[in-house]
Amino acid sequence: MDEQTARREIVRVGKLMYERSYVVSSDGNVSVRLDDGRIVATPTQTCKGRMTEDSLAVTDSEGKALNERRASSELAMHLLIYREREDVRSVCHAHPPHGSAFAVAGLAIDQPILSEVILTLGCVPLAEYGTPSTDELTEAMRPLVRHHNALLMANHGAVAYGADVWQAFDRLETLEHTARIAILSRALGGSRNLPPDAIEKLINVREAAGYLDERARCQSCGYLHETQVVCPAGERDAPPATRAASAGPNGKISLTREELIELLSQAAQAGR
Numbered sequence: 001m002d003e004q005t006a007r008r009e010i011v012r013v014g015k016l017m018y019e020r021s022y023v024v025s026s027d028g029n030v031s032v033r034l035d036d037g038r039i040v041a042t043p044t045q046t047c048k049g050r051m052t053e054d055s056l057a058v059t060d061s062e063g064k065a066l067n068e069r070r071a072s073s074e075l076a077m078h079l080l081i082y083r084e085r086e087d088v089r090s091v092c093h094a095h096p097p098h099g100s101a102f103a104v105a106g107l108a109i110d111q112p113i114l115s116e117v118i119l120t121l122g123c124v125p126l127a128e129y130g131t132p133s134t135d136e137l138t139e140a141m142r143p144l145v146r147h148h149n150a151l152l153m154a155n156h157g158a159v160a161y162g163a164d165v166w167q168a169f170d171r172l173e174t175l176e177h178t179a180r181i182a183i184l185s186r187a188l189g190g191s192r193n194l195p196p197d198a199i200e201k202l203i204n205v206r207e208a209a210g211y212l213d214e215r216a217r218c219q220s221c222g223y224l225h226e227t228q229v230v231c232p233a234g235e236r237d238a239p240p241a242t243r244a245a246s247a248g249p250n251g252k253i254s255l256t257r258e259e260l261i262e263l264l265s266q267a268a269q270a271g272r
């Protein structure tokens with residue numbers, strides 16, 4: 001994407017985020033990675049509903065300023081996502097009320113309640129709390145970025161990303177819509193989850209259609225545990241000792257923190 005188009009689309013997405021109350025005041029930020037690797041990003045301390053195309057910051061791939069505008073202080077989370085995901089060209093970060101309510105309650109959006117969401121977004125995990133614009137936050141997000149297209153950040157908000165600014169925004173919107181439906185369904189007595197065989201079919205459809213690839217079969221996803229559909233990357237990353245641990249009837253493994261530490265130290269010693 002060229003710089004002029006990126007500027008125009010960032011301003012349009014910023015307005016939408018503001019009009020839909022995904023951000024207030026100077027919350028949130030949007031960026032696009034250009035074909036030449038430079039980043040166009042929303043400026044710091046600016047309302048996303050009132051930006052102009054010439055107010056945007058431009059940085060190199062490390063976040064170093066290339067024009068006189070200062071990029072958002074949360075640019076570090078965008079740079080992390082661009083580093084971890086070659087395919088990602090745009091990142092949208094906001095504080096949408098329903099999604100952020102999950103993040104504040106310490107909950108991921110990971111229940112299999114809507115077929116379309118399994119097809120197009122997958123589950124949205126919760127990254128542990130980290131101070132905004134510090135390494136604490138990016139380190140908490142890092143292991144999740146490869147397997148998901150949107151994340152919640154505990155006690156903070158949400159971030160979504162994609163191949164262009166509209167895919168990133170659409171994913172943010174799906175996250176917020178899903179969170180809202182989940183909350184409303186609780187008022188009606190609670191949601192009924194899709195059964196494992198239905199989830200497995202949806203995962204096969206989404207991979208055949210190219211909506212999401214195998215990386216999205218992350219083992220941290222609540223509902224994937226039940227289906228025995230696993231993420232090949234996740235399985236490779238798992239220490240051998242944890243895979244050998246007692247699995248339940250559906251292949252689900254649960255360990256306490258102490259058991260996990262014990263297994264990891266055993267594995268480390270065995271590897272010496």
Ligand SMILES: [Zn+2]
Nearest residue numbers: 028074132157
């Ligand atoms: Zn924020």
